[in-house]
Structures are given as structure tokens and as C-alpha cells.
Amino acid sequence: MITGKGRCNFTNLKDWESFSSHIRSKASLVRPAFFNFPSAKAIEFFENQGIPTVVERGDRAFPASHMASDIVDGLVKAATSLGVRIMSGVQVGKVAYDSGDRVFNIQAGERTFSCRCLIIATGGLSYPSTGSSGDGYSFASSFGHSISPLFPSLTAIVPRGYKVQRASGGELRGHIDRSVPLSAAGKQLMGISLKNTGLTLFLDGREVQSVTGDLDFTDGGLEGPLGFQVSRECVKGIVNGRKAGISIDMKPAVGRDELLDRLRRLWAEIKADPRSRGINLDRMFRILLGKVLPHGLIDGFLGWNPGLGKGADLEGLARRLKDWHMDIEGFVGYERAVVTAGGIPPEEVVAKTLESKKQKGLYLCGEVLDVDADTGGYNLQCAFSTGFLAGQCAAQSVICR
Ligand SMILES: Cc1cc2nc3c(=O)[nH]c(=O)nc-3n(C[C@H](O)[C@H](O)[C@H](O)COP(=O)(O)OP(=O)(O)OC[C@H]3O[C@@H](n4cnc5c(N)ncnc54)[C@H](O)[C@@H]3O)c2cc1C
Structure with missing residues (x-):
């Protein structure tokens, strides 16, 4: 809702060569995810949700209404129409892998959820008022991941x-x-x-x-x-x-x-x-x-x-x-700060699937990774592309097991 000063610059239409020059620390981590779900797919996705888009100077794409809330509504509508249940106001306190039952246990207050694959998509540390507490870094650390030094950017x-x-x-x-x-x-x-x-x-x-x-x-x-x-x-x-x-x-x-x-x-x-x-x-x-x-x-x-x-x-x-x-x-x-630089290092994740190299069945996407970019719609596109690939691969892995 607060992105792009309330207008949500949700992607950038540059080709990979130019797009990748705006990403740190290693754009190669995002490459397979980007080609699997490029910027044009993001535009198509929102247009399919009934949200026309406009492209402005510097190839930056926005909802034509210039209202970030349309993008949020589009995402919620797409998820709920597929049967996704969204629980808001629930803070995950701990995640752990039970090697006996081969499940991840996720503790949220009094409740515990179990799943065969887990995607950490908790963002960074920026703008704590949006719920970004940096919890994802400690979750990932508990599975043996290291965290590249974190610092605010943009x-x-x-x-x-x-x-x-x-x-x-x-x-x-x-x-x-x-x-x-x-x-x-x-x-x-x-x-x-x-x-x-x-x-x-x-x-x-x-x-x-x-x-x-x-x-x-x-x-x-x-x-x-x-x-x-x-x-x-x-x-x-x-x-x-x-x-x-x-x-x-x-x-x-x-x-x-x-x-x-x-x-x-x-x-x-x-x-x-x-x-x-x-x-x-x-x-x-x-x-x-x-x-x-x-x-x-x-x-x-x-x-x-x-x-x-x-x-x-x-x-x-x-x-x-x-x-x-x-x-x-x-x-x-x-x-x-708009983004958090640093995070889970590219070497600890399989770029083609975004599965953790430390824990089977664990996937990582978005800003929790050591991926940050310039302003211009690059950060959200990185989050969408990596989120899409992590989701696809986690789902395939559950089906195949
Ligand atoms: C003011 C502002 C403006 C921006 N504008 C733009 C823009 O126009 N274009 C652009 O490309 N990028 C923009 N960005 C950056 C972009 O929003 C982020 O890079 C992107 O949202 C990261 O996506 P993510 O899914 O990884 O994390 P997030 O979008 O941060 O989502 C993580 C979610 O996980 C939740 N969470 C975290 N820990 C827990 C826990 N323990 N339990 C339960 N839930 C938890 C958080 O509440 C949050 O909802 C902006 C950022 C800010 C702060």
C-alpha cells in the first residue's frame, strides 16, 4: 500500500541485461526466477485481474489507477480465488524441522502448523511498521544459513x-x-x-x-x-x-x-x-x-x-x-529505508529452484535473500519472480514426494 508513494511501481520493463544491472549483490541469483516470471508476466497477471497498467519514464510500470491498493486487491483476489487462506495479525515465532515426521513445524502464538515444504518470504528489516521484523533471518539461521551483513539502502x-x-x-x-x-x-x-x-x-x-x-x-x-x-x-x-x-x-x-x-x-x-x-x-x-x-x-x-x-x-x-x-x-x-541490503547469501540457495542448500524442503524468496535493487520497480519484480519460482518448486516437490 505504501509502495511508490501510494502508486506502487510494481515492475520495470527493461530486458534482463539492463534490469540486472540494477540488482545487488549477485543478480545471477534472480536470473532463473526472472526468466520464469519476467516483468511482462507481472503486467499480464495484473491485467488478468482487471487491473490495467501504465508504463512511465524509465520503463516503470504502475496500475493505471495510480492506486497501490489495486495491486494489493489483485493479489488477494488471485490468491483467495485459488483457495488460499490468508491469516493476518498472526506472528510466526519459531520454525523447526522434525526429521522423524519429515515436516516443518511453524509456531504462531498458541498454534502450530505443519507442512512438508516451507517458504520463508518474510522480507527484510526496513519499515518495521509494515511487520518487517527481520524474523526471517533468524528462522534461516536456525537451519544453518549465514546472513551477509545487513544495512539499510535507498x-x-x-x-x-x-x-x-x-x-x-x-x-x-x-x-x-x-x-x-x-x-x-x-x-x-x-x-x-x-x-x-x-x-x-x-x-x-x-x-x-x-x-x-x-x-x-x-x-x-x-x-x-x-x-x-x-x-x-x-x-x-x-x-x-x-x-x-x-x-x-x-x-x-x-x-x-x-x-x-x-x-x-x-x-x-x-x-x-x-x-x-x-x-x-x-x-x-x-x-x-x-x-x-x-x-x-x-x-x-x-x-x-x-x-x-x-x-x-x-x-x-x-x-x-x-x-x-x-x-x-x-x-x-x-x-x-526502502530496502534492506544483505541477507541470505546466493551461494546458500539453488538459483534454479530457490531451495535452501542447508535444509531440504526449505525455500527462500524476496528481500530476505541477499538481493536488493535500485528504485524503479526492480525490488517488487525481484520479490514477484523469486516468490513465483519458490512457490512453483515447493509445490512440485510436494506433489513428487
Ligand atoms: C516505503 C516503501 C516504498 C517502496 N516502493 C517500492 C516500489 O514502488 N517499487 C518496488 O519495486 N519496490 C518498492 N519497495 C520495496 C518493496 O516493497 C520490497 O522490496 C518488497 O515488498 C519485498 O517483498 P517481500 O515479499 O520479500 O517482503 P515484504 O513485502 O516485506 O513482505 C514480508 C511480509 O512478511 C511478514 N512477516 C515478517 N515476519 C513475520 C513473522 N514472524 N510472522 C508473520 N509474518 C511475518 C511481514 O509482515 C510482511 O507482510 C518499497 C518499500 C518501501 C518500504
Whole structure:
């Protein structure tokens, strides 16, 4: 219901070659599942449930109604029409394999359920308010699985000084809870969206990722497509004790020299303009900034680049417009991260069936696996494809026994 800001970007129509470049840690784990149930099948599935779809920029597919609830209703309708019984509000506390009776026992409160095959589809740790408690990792561990280090991804990264409180030294180094209030400097930037911007991520001073697109300053930190794109590497780096920093390029389409020429021309025009008579240098510099920056960003930009306005330093301005550096202190954690990176390693699962290599009859799918992807409908498609394959193979295995 909350996916895609309530619109549910449920798949992406790119072919495997492009699709797989958006998946971590090993896209090969998803490959057989994807070809068995590709994006086109997901669209067909929902259209068969009476849900027309639309494809938007970047091959992202949504229900034509733009209502995520239609997707939920379609899934529930398809399941119940096949006789599936859905029990909500029931938390599974423990799962175990009884090798005598050759069944899995699933304990949920007072009740115990038994089955010959078990699929763990419990998701990750992100957004605990949706029921994602990370239980699946302990269930899988109890069958001998290891868990690749977990960390939040597709989440806000927080510049130093953006919030009133520093990063916690808690379980995850660098975690800054979403609810921590903004500092005065953070308030100057919050709400600003930058279009066609360049963003480069540095770890320990070395460039690791460079992307171009839209960037949002929010109550969490840096978000929007660009913030999310670099968040995985950034969070992983911080958790592992590396120093993170970013450089924002406000004018990625022009080089610094060309930009400086343009600033000099604009500056000459402003000075020659009769309306500038009697206006001090600071005021004229702000007029110049208004010509090269969104109006709402001027105070924030000057606040975060102190000294820039003094003496109308055009070279300094050109440098800062091309390279606005911020140290990144931390990140918003699972409380608001879109996905959980890490999980059950690909080597411990048979990709063609998604059966566990540790426990026969146990299958794993979705985010509990060490599979996470960029925004754009890739995560749900991975969950649908792996869920479909795990379901098919578990059912076949029950029939064949
Ligand atoms: C805000 C937000 C927006 C998103 N938007 C998009 C988007 O537009 N497009 C996209 O592709 N992806 C999106 N994602 C990511 C996507 O939703 C997930 O990657 C995907 O849902 C993972 O599917 P899953 O089935 O593995 O796990 P989940 O969808 O998390 O489902 C796991 C289920 O297991 C239940 N569960 C867990 N433990 C237990 C237990 N012990 N007992 C009983 N039940 C349990 C949970 O309550 C949950 O219902 C978004 C995620 C968030 C948080």
C-alpha cells in the first residue's frame, strides 16, 4: 500500500541485461526466477485481474489507477480465488524441522502448523511498521544459513550539521533517526529540490560513484533519485568505518571555465544595469546567485558556503557551483529505508529452484535473500519472480514426494 508513494511501481520493463544491472549483490541469483516470471508476466497477471497498467519514464510500470491498493486487491483476489487462506495479525515465532515426521513445524502464538515444504518470504528489516521484523533471518539461521551483513539502502543520507544531533554510536554506526530535528542550517535547505544535478560520492577521499539527476533535501537528509542512488554505497561505507563525503555539481552540463565566463558576463550586466545603482556588493551578488540558482536555495547555499558572498568572489562561486562539498555524517536507518541490503547469501540457495542448500524442503524468496535493487520497480519484480519460482518448486516437490 505504501509502495511508490501510494502508486506502487510494481515492475520495470527493461530486458534482463539492463534490469540486472540494477540488482545487488549477485543478480545471477534472480536470473532463473526472472526468466520464469519476467516483468511482462507481472503486467499480464495484473491485467488478468482487471487491473490495467501504465508504463512511465524509465520503463516503470504502475496500475493505471495510480492506486497501490489495486495491486494489493489483485493479489488477494488471485490468491483467495485459488483457495488460499490468508491469516493476518498472526506472528510466526519459531520454525523447526522434525526429521522423524519429515515436516516443518511453524509456531504462531498458541498454534502450530505443519507442512512438508516451507517458504520463508518474510522480507527484510526496513519499515518495521509494515511487520518487517527481520524474523526471517533468524528462522534461516536456525537451519544453518549465514546472513551477509545487513544495512539499510535507498534511504536518506545526512550531511554533517544538517541535524541537531550527531550520529548514534548504536548497533549501526552512523544511524541518525529520521525523527531527529533539523539544525538551523538543515532548515535552510529542507524542501529544496534540484533538477539535473550531478552528485559524486567519495569514501575515504576516493570517488566511488557519480550520478546525474534530481536531488531532494528533506527532513531526513539528502533523498530523491540521486540521494537514493548513492545511499547503498554510502551507508555500507559509513557502517564499515569509512569517511563519506559528497560533491554536488549544480551545473553538470558546463565546465568550470565556461561557467566562470558566464558568471563574469552576468556580473558585468548586473553592474551595468541602472537598477544596480546604490546597491551594495552583497546585494548584487545575491542578484547574480538568483540567476544561476533556484531562488529558495540562495540563503542555504550561502549559509553552507560561508565567505562566498564576501567581495563577490566569482572564481570561488564557479568552484562551489561545480563542487559543493558536504561531509556525510550518517543515514536514516531501517525506520524509513526502502530496502534492506544483505541477507541470505546466493551461494546458500539453488538459483534454479530457490531451495535452501542447508535444509531440504526449505525455500527462500524476496528481500530476505541477499538481493536488493535500485528504485524503479526492480525490488517488487525481484520479490514477484523469486516468490513465483519458490512457490512453483515447493509445490512440485510436494506433489513428487
Ligand atoms: C516505503 C516503501 C516504498 C517502496 N516502493 C517500492 C516500489 O514502488 N517499487 C518496488 O519495486 N519496490 C518498492 N519497495 C520495496 C518493496 O516493497 C520490497 O522490496 C518488497 O515488498 C519485498 O517483498 P517481500 O515479499 O520479500 O517482503 P515484504 O513485502 O516485506 O513482505 C514480508 C511480509 O512478511 C511478514 N512477516 C515478517 N515476519 C513475520 C513473522 N514472524 N510472522 C508473520 N509474518 C511475518 C511481514 O509482515 C510482511 O507482510 C518499497 C518499500 C518501501 C518500504
